Amino acid sequence: MVETDVVVVSLGSVRNTEWLTGSGLGSGPRGIACDAGCRAFDFRGIVTDDVFVAGDVARSPHALFGYQFLSLEHWGNAVAQAETAAHNMICRGADRRPHLWMPAFWSSMFGVNIKSVGVPPMGEELMITQGSLAERRFAGVYGYKGRIVAAVTFDNTRWLEFYQAQIERGAPFPVEFPTMDRRPENRQPVPAGFPDPSLPTHGPMVTLSGYSPADQQLVFHPARH
Numbered sequence: 001m002v003e004t005d006v007v008v009v010s011l012g013s014v015r016n017t018e019w020l021t022g023s024g025l026g027s028g029p030r031g032i033a034c035d036a037g038c039r040a041f042d043f044r045g046i047v048t049d050d051v052f053v054a055g056d057v058a059r060s061p062h063a064l065f066g067y068q069f070l071s072l073e074h075w076g077n078a079v080a081q082a083e084t085a086a087h088n089m090i091c092r093g094a095d096r097r098p099h100l101w102m103p104a105f106w107s108s109m110f111g112v113n114i115k116s117v118g119v120p121p122m123g124e125e126l127m128i129t130q131g132s133l134a135e136r137r138f139a140g141v142y143g144y145k146g147r148i149v150a151a152v153t154f155d156n157t158r159w160l161e162f163y164q165a166q167i168e169r170g171a172p173f174p175v176e177f178p179t180m181d182r183r184p185e186n187r188q189p190v191p192a193g194f195p196d197p198s199l200p201t202h203g204p205m206v207t208l209s210g211y212s213p214a215d216q217q218l219v220f221h222p223a224r225h
């Protein structure tokens, strides 16, 4: 027996794509690649027109996040993506719509309300725009290639909608707008310090993959005829 004050359990998920082996689809340990309209890619990277994907198992390009193939592991995303997939199944061409869900997450830990929007692991740099880390009450904004791509709040929820609007309009980073409760020590961005996104990540919400042409994480199994 081990005596301890706190136990942190870190749970992940595994995509059950083994049954698709030999189907000819672009499936693998990271899920099934599809276009923004939820149409699955085959193993050659050519989009199918009659196989649709939604939920954790789907990886699709997101226009707001550099067209990276993202798996967004949230209940809300699974429901919204399934609705888009169903819509596109019964619509033709111009009536089809893309799935462009804004990743959002919340949790409450040790009495602290934590929320985020966007894709934090994509961030290269971080700016604390309100409050301070020391006080455990703050808003932080992540930047990637000169744009805001995510925001996180600790006990500062009411500002999150504002930051989401900044992400949606591709606002510049470092942050140019004035914010309430901005501290002098937080005028400059600091490195975000996330691991290389081309390597398998343990991030609990979002798997970044497929960005680099050299990132060949998928195992392709051509269909047998």
Ligand SMILES: Cc1cc2nc3c(=O)[nH]c(=O)nc-3n(C[C@H](O)[C@H](O)[C@H](O)COP(=O)(O)OP(=O)(O)OC[C@H]3O[C@@H](n4cnc5c(N)ncnc54)[C@H](O)[C@@H]3O)c2cc1C
Binding pocket: 011, 012, 013, 016, 019, 054, 055, 056, 057, 072, 073, 074, 075, 076, 078
């Ligand atoms: C521990 C944990 C906590 C989480 N907490 C949150 C949270 O607080 N908020 C939030 O938004 N999200 C949370 N998530 C993520 C959320 O659960 C998922 O994003 C969501 O369930 C995805 O829905 P889905 O329908 O895509 O996949 P799933 O819910 O995984 O459903 C897939 C289903 O397919 C079945 N299946 C697999 N293979 C086959 C097969 N060959 N034939 C038939 N059926 C098959 C599986 O058994 C499963 O029932 C959590 C996930 C985990 C693991």
